[in-house]
Structure formats: structure tokens, C-alpha cells
Amino acid sequence: MDATTLYPIGELSRRTGLSVRTIRFYSDSGVVAPTTRSPAGYRLYDLDALLRLELLCTLRELGMNLATIQRVLDRELSVAEVAAAHADAMDVQIRVLQRRRSMLRAVAGRGSDPEEIKLMHRLTQLSGEERRRLVDDFVEGTFGAVDADPAAVAMVRAATPDLPDGPSSEQVAAWVELAELVGDEDFRARMRRTARYQAAGRRLDIENDAGEDLMEFTRQKVAEAMESDIDPLSDRAAPLIDDLVRRFAEAFARTPDTEFRNWMARQFEEAHDPRVDQYWRLVWIVNGWKVVPNLTPVYPWLIQALRKERDA
Incomplete structure (x- = not known):
């Protein structure tokens, strides 16, 4: 290839794979102007024009607009600068698409109705700052009192939920449930009550x-039931609960009736409320942590089973 050789537009088309019409458009736009014209008025291009056109094709395939490409070809911008800016922009687009994909999968998995879909979309579209503000409002609303336990506040803040940029469908679903949970005043009251016990590692009076x-x-019997995937609200759990209630009633010299079951549930709920336990499980899912920390995993199961027996 000779640097002094001039190419007609047809040859340029053959070498680049672009149509003659497209090359004319780029020429008329001034992006790749013809080097000269033949005596008959036909456009002719030199090696530099061919190389500019090949670079233009590459940059267009990478998604750059014509105005930016013009600045690169005119050396107003370096290819490295433009590539870095486009890579950053693509990262943002990828994160948005990943989040939408995860939300759609969560919707499909949950069988969400139109109102829930709207809520999920609104919550997942919150910026990182808005999500932090939502959690800060929860912490302040829950522990903002003067007598708030510093250890409890520190424990909750140390495990702040933070939805990643490319969340899984499970993380999206967990974040939506978590966002609804922290706005519930009844849940906040439960969290205030239980967090003090959990942060201090205090034993319950019933223990x-x-x-x-x-x-x-x-703990052993309930753990075995959990490992066997026995639902605390199922009939399969009833014999175990009946036995445990009888044993506790003997220890406390009480009658193993519904009133006593209710009392037992309240005692364990002081530090191990099922909704609070669910909060910690959701936080671990949202943050993508491998091990779900359940401070005393048997108690939420036991409380649910006791409440079921009480309502029966």
C-alpha cells in the first residue's frame, strides 16, 4: 500500500466494507473528507483518509457518536480518553440492566401483582444515598431516644443493608421486603426490645x-426439627411442642395450657422475635454475605410453634 496512492470511493468501499453512500455521508459531514478530486470530479482518498475511515468504523462499532469521533480524528481527544468515558457509561448501563433483570426475575418468582411490581421498581430505583437515608431513618426512628443502648445501635449499624449495583433476584426480593419492614412501627418496637439483649449477649430470665x-x-430438639425441615406451624411440630411445654411447665410448677404457652412465647420473644430474626436474615441476603448469622436460630422457630399452638 503506497502512501501516495489515491483511491476512488468504490475502492474505499471495498477495503472498508462500508457502502459508497455511507462514505459519501462521512465525506459530506467533514469527518473523512476526500483528499482531492479527479479531473472528472470524482472523489479520491489517500492512505490517511483510509486509515481515518477504518478508525471511524471501529469507534462506531464501540458505540461512539459521530461528534465524538470527529474530535478524536481531529486529535482534540485521545482514543484512551474517549474509551475510558465510554467504558464508564457502559458500566452504568450494565448495572441498570442487571438491576432490571433481577427485578423481573424476582417478579416472576414471586408472582407479584401490579401494585407490588410498582413498589419493587420504586424501591430498586433508589440511589445508594437514598437507600442509606432509608436505613438511617430506621435506625434513628428505632434507637433515637436518649436512653438508646449504644451497643444495640452499633450492632445494627455494623450490618447496614447495602443493595449492590448488580443484585441477584433474591437480593432484590430481600431488599423490597426489608424496605417495607423497616418502615413498620410495630417492627421498630420489636427491634428496640430485642436488640438490647442481642447486643449485650444477655441470657433471658426463662433461660x-x-x-x-x-x-x-x-435447643437440640428444635435444631433437629429444623434440620428435618419441619414447619413450626405444621402438625408435625405439635408433638415436640407438647413435650417441651410439659417439661417447662414442670420446671416452673405451672399448668401446660394455652396461657402457659403464651407466656413461654413472650419470654423468648424478649430477645428472639421472629420478625427481628427475619430482618437479620434479609440483611445478610442483601449484602451477599455467605453465612447468615442467627444468634439463637432455634428460638424464632420455637416462638412460631408456640404461637400456633396458642391459636389452635
């Missing part, structure tokens, strides 16, 4: 009074 042997037996 102290029942004795370590009974508590260890209870």
Missing part, C-alpha cells in the same frame, strides 16, 4: 430459671 439442662435439650 436462667429453666436451667441449662432443659435449655440444652430444647
Whole structure:
């Protein structure tokens, strides 16, 4: 290829794969102007024009607009600068698409109705700053009192939920449930009550009074039920709960009736409310942490089972 050779527009088309009409458009736009014209008035292009046209094709394939390409060809911008800017822009587009894909999969998995879909979309579209503000409002509304336990506040803040840029459908669903949960005043009251126990690692009165042997037996039996995937609200859980209630009633010299079951549930709820336990599970899912920290995993199951028996 000779630097002094001039190419007619047809040859340029053959070498670049662009149509003659497209090359004329770029020529008329001044992006790749002809080097000269033949005596008959036909456009002729030199090697530099051919190389500019090939670069233009490459940049267009990468999604750059014509105005930006013109500045690159005129050396007002470097290819590196433009490539970096476009890569950043594509990162944003990819994150948006990933979030939309995750939301759609969550919608499909949950069988969401139109109102829930609107809520999910609104919540997942919040910026990082808006999501942090939502959590800060929850912490302030829950622990903003003068007598708030600093250890409890620190524990909640240390595990702040933070939806990633490219969340999975499970993380989207967990974030939506979490966002609804933290706005619930009843939940905030439960969190205030239980967080003090969890942050301080305090034992419950019922644990102290029942004795370590009974508590260890209870944890073991409930853990076995959980490992066997026994639903605490199912009939399969009833024999275990009946036995545990009888044992606790003997320890406390009480009658193993509905009133006593209700009392047991309230005692365990002081530090292990099922909704609070669900909050921590959702936080771990949203943050993508591998191990879900359940401070005492058997108690939420036990509380649900006791409440079911009470309502029966």
C-alpha cells in the first residue's frame, strides 16, 4: 500500500466494507473528507483518509457518536480518553440492566401483582444515598431516644443493608421486603426490645430459671426439627411442642395450657422475635454475605410453634 496512492470511493468501499453512500455521508459531514478530486470530479482518498475511515468504523462499532469521533480524528481527544468515558457509561448501563433483570426475575418468582411490581421498581430505583437515608431513618426512628443502648445501635449499624449495583433476584426480593419492614412501627418496637439483649449477649430470665439442662435439650430438639425441615406451624411440630411445654411447665410448677404457652412465647420473644430474626436474615441476603448469622436460630422457630399452638 503506497502512501501516495489515491483511491476512488468504490475502492474505499471495498477495503472498508462500508457502502459508497455511507462514505459519501462521512465525506459530506467533514469527518473523512476526500483528499482531492479527479479531473472528472470524482472523489479520491489517500492512505490517511483510509486509515481515518477504518478508525471511524471501529469507534462506531464501540458505540461512539459521530461528534465524538470527529474530535478524536481531529486529535482534540485521545482514543484512551474517549474509551475510558465510554467504558464508564457502559458500566452504568450494565448495572441498570442487571438491576432490571433481577427485578423481573424476582417478579416472576414471586408472582407479584401490579401494585407490588410498582413498589419493587420504586424501591430498586433508589440511589445508594437514598437507600442509606432509608436505613438511617430506621435506625434513628428505632434507637433515637436518649436512653438508646449504644451497643444495640452499633450492632445494627455494623450490618447496614447495602443493595449492590448488580443484585441477584433474591437480593432484590430481600431488599423490597426489608424496605417495607423497616418502615413498620410495630417492627421498630420489636427491634428496640430485642436488640438490647442481642447486643449485650444477655441470657433471658426463662433461660436462667429453666436451667441449662432443659435449655440444652430444647435447643437440640428444635435444631433437629429444623434440620428435618419441619414447619413450626405444621402438625408435625405439635408433638415436640407438647413435650417441651410439659417439661417447662414442670420446671416452673405451672399448668401446660394455652396461657402457659403464651407466656413461654413472650419470654423468648424478649430477645428472639421472629420478625427481628427475619430482618437479620434479609440483611445478610442483601449484602451477599455467605453465612447468615442467627444468634439463637432455634428460638424464632420455637416462638412460631408456640404461637400456633396458642391459636389452635
